[in-house]
Each structure stands twice: as C-alpha cells, then as structure tokens.
Amino acid sequence: MSVNLKESIVLLVETYLVEKTKYFTGNDLANHIRNAIPDNVREILGENDRYYVKGSAGQSDWANVPWVSILDRTVTTSPQNGFYLVYLLREDGAGLYLSLxxxxxxxxxxxxxxxxDVLRVRAADFIAQLKFQHKDSIAGPIDLASSKKGSLGDLYQHGAIYSIYYEKGKIPDNSQLEYDLVSFVDLYLKMVVNQSVSDGSNVEEDEAGLDVEDGTKLREHKRIERNQTLAKKVKKLQGYKCSACGFDFEQKYGEIGKGFIEAHHLTPVYKIKGKKVGFDPLKDFSVLCSNCHRMIHKTQFIDKVEEFKAHYVIE
Ligand SMILES: [Zn+2]
Ligand SMILES: [Zn+2]
Incomplete structure (x- = not known):
C-alpha cells in the first residue's frame, strides 16, 4: 500500500497550497511531510545510521517553505547549522528543489x-571545491519565490550550493528521482570528507584555548580566506610579499614559491558580532606569509596588520 517517492512528492507539490488554507493540527498532508516522505527517503538510502531524515510542514502553523532534510550525523544534528540535503517546496507551489x-x-x-553575503561566499567556495557533474544541477542561488527578505525561505535561496529543480506537472519518474537523490547523497558525502580534511590542517591547534563560539568563528574566518576566487583577487591586487615581515616565497624557495602567499581576512568576523562582513579584496584583506598569518591570529591585532607588525614582528 505504501507509495513511492514520486507519488509522495507529487502529492506534496499538487496539494500543499490548498491544504495550507486549512487547519494545521492533524492535517494529513502535514503528516505526510513528517512521515511518508522521510520514509521514502530512508528506504532509498537503505539501512544507514549515518543519515537522519526529518520532514516539517511548520511548527504550530503552516510553513511557507515546507522541507524534508537529510543530515549526516557526523556533520550536524540539526538543520540549523552545518550543511545538509533538503527538499524545499517553492512558496508559490510551482515546484520543488532538492538542494545541498x-x-x-x-x-x-x-x-x-x-x-x-556569507552564505553566497561559502556556497561559491564549496562549488569551486566540489565541481559537481549532474546534467540537471544548478550551482548557486535558487528561487523559492520567497516573499520576505531575511525569512528562512529567503536564506535557503542564498544558501544553496547545488540543487535540482522539479517543476510542478513535470516531475520525472521515480527512478530518476531516486537517481538524483543518490547522486546528491554522494555529493554530500564528498563534501563532508573534503570538509574534514581542509578543516583539519591548522585549525585544531589554533582553536585550542578558544571557546566553542570563537572556534566556530575562526573556522568561518578560514573558510572566507579559502575562497579561491576572492583569494586570487586579493593576491593579484596586493602582491606576494608578506605585509607584516616582508617575506617573499619566491625569493626564498625559487620557482615553487612563485605566487605563494596567504590571504588574511581583516574584518574581524572572529572578534566582533553583528558587524557587516566586508569582502573588498583591497580593504578587507591583507596578504601574509604562513608564519605571520598564524601569529596574527594569536594577537588582538587580527584586523590591524600595522599594529601587529609594530608590536610583534622583530626585525
Ligand atoms: Zn610574514
Ligand atoms: Zn586569517
């Protein structure tokens, strides 16, 4: 008697806007989103404790954008943080996204x-790393027809890394939906593995002594600095000599050191709360050698290279 993923999704897309006008508590479609769709997804993923699947049609009233999320437990236990796969229905009901x-x-x-801004920069960075190949996938922002700026729906639009869109009335057959889901799970896993490798480098040591919140912010800071597009611009504009100690990788190491320098993000995401994060490659970044970069993070002059130089760099 159980329905497959396609039938479950069609029911959601076809009826959500109508059901949304009715009483929320005990609504069958709301239960369908909480139970049936997650069951379909679990069945496709097989016995796999790694993934936590959850659907929501809203808390005490209908959500504008109902969702079914798939979380890798090694990355996050809540859709509030980390990254995950999620089915998102457009606010106008015109279609559904499967989105990383x-x-x-x-x-x-x-x-x-x-x-x-932060979501878009992070997404662009992930896209540059992942280079996902799937003929129907969209890289970057999606359109959930979100009516309110800053709403959850609006933020999901900017947070999208890779997505597939299923238009109402043109939802592909069940095997295609399953194929897409499995491809996205593979992509998600690849991202998780990449992430732990790239975060493993210096961060653990640098994080020692920081509380959880500052540790998270430090990781954010590093993620911004690792954005390849931005880093390239910074280096092109500011050159390859350390702005604190003058170290020049090419001078020291010859050919292999050519073009090597690190971009350091000056807007102290890491120290100040609620301040606008700047991404100007001239104003908001500085170029530092690997040693100065690690040292500046140990001081209070994260955003002031000149002061760091005056206080700490012994000539
Ligand atoms: Zn230096
Ligand atoms: Zn830095």
Missing amino acids: NQGVTNLKEKYGRSVT
Whole structure:
C-alpha cells in the first residue's frame, strides 16, 4: 500500500497550497511531510545510521517553505547549522528543489544582515571545491519565490550550493528521482570528507584555548580566506610579499614559491558580532606569509596588520 517517492512528492507539490488554507493540527498532508516522505527517503538510502531524515510542514502553523532534510550525523544534528540535503517546496507551489544547502539559523544569529553575503561566499567556495557533474544541477542561488527578505525561505535561496529543480506537472519518474537523490547523497558525502580534511590542517591547534563560539568563528574566518576566487583577487591586487615581515616565497624557495602567499581576512568576523562582513579584496584583506598569518591570529591585532607588525614582528 505504501507509495513511492514520486507519488509522495507529487502529492506534496499538487496539494500543499490548498491544504495550507486549512487547519494545521492533524492535517494529513502535514503528516505526510513528517512521515511518508522521510520514509521514502530512508528506504532509498537503505539501512544507514549515518543519515537522519526529518520532514516539517511548520511548527504550530503552516510553513511557507515546507522541507524534508537529510543530515549526516557526523556533520550536524540539526538543520540549523552545518550543511545538509533538503527538499524545499517553492512558496508559490510551482515546484520543488532538492538542494545541498547550508544551515542558516546559527549563521543568521552570528552575522545578522550580512548573512546572505556569507552564505553566497561559502556556497561559491564549496562549488569551486566540489565541481559537481549532474546534467540537471544548478550551482548557486535558487528561487523559492520567497516573499520576505531575511525569512528562512529567503536564506535557503542564498544558501544553496547545488540543487535540482522539479517543476510542478513535470516531475520525472521515480527512478530518476531516486537517481538524483543518490547522486546528491554522494555529493554530500564528498563534501563532508573534503570538509574534514581542509578543516583539519591548522585549525585544531589554533582553536585550542578558544571557546566553542570563537572556534566556530575562526573556522568561518578560514573558510572566507579559502575562497579561491576572492583569494586570487586579493593576491593579484596586493602582491606576494608578506605585509607584516616582508617575506617573499619566491625569493626564498625559487620557482615553487612563485605566487605563494596567504590571504588574511581583516574584518574581524572572529572578534566582533553583528558587524557587516566586508569582502573588498583591497580593504578587507591583507596578504601574509604562513608564519605571520598564524601569529596574527594569536594577537588582538587580527584586523590591524600595522599594529601587529609594530608590536610583534622583530626585525
Ligand atoms: Zn610574514
Ligand atoms: Zn586569517
């Protein structure tokens, strides 16, 4: 008697806007989103404790954008943070996305109005790393027809890394939906593995002595600095000599050191709360050698290279 993923999704897309006008508590479609769709997803993923699947049609009243999320327990236990896969229904009911997306709630608390910038930069960075190949996938922002700026729906739009869109009335057959889901789970896993490798480098040691919140902010800071597009611009504009100690990798190491320098983000995401995060490659970044970069993070002059130089760099 159980329905497959396609039938479950069609029911959601076809009837949500109508059901949304009815009483929320005990509504069958709301239960369908909480139970049947997650069951379909679980069945496709097989016995796999790694993934936590949850659907929501809203808390005490209908959500504008109902969702079914798939979380890797090694990354996050809540859709409020980290990154995850999620089915998102457009607010106007015109279609459904399957999206590799970012947790927005915690970031919103941290960055306030700058959160959309942060989400987009992070998404672009992930896209550059992942280079997902799927003929129907969309890289970057999606359109959930979200009516309110800063709402959850709006933030999901900016947080999208890779997505697939299923238009109402043109939802592909069940095997295609299953294929897409499995491809996205593979992509998600690849991202999780990448993430732990790239975060493992210096961060653990640098994080020692920081509380959880500052540790998270430090990781954010590093993620911004690792954005390849931005870092390239910074280096092109500011050159390859350390702005604190003058170290020049090419001079020291020859050919292999050519073009090597680190971009350091000056807007202290890491220290100040709620301030607008800047991404100007000239104003908001500085170039530092690896040693100075690690040292400046140990001081109170994260945003002031000149002061760092005056206080700490012994010539
Ligand atoms: Zn240096
Ligand atoms: Zn830095």
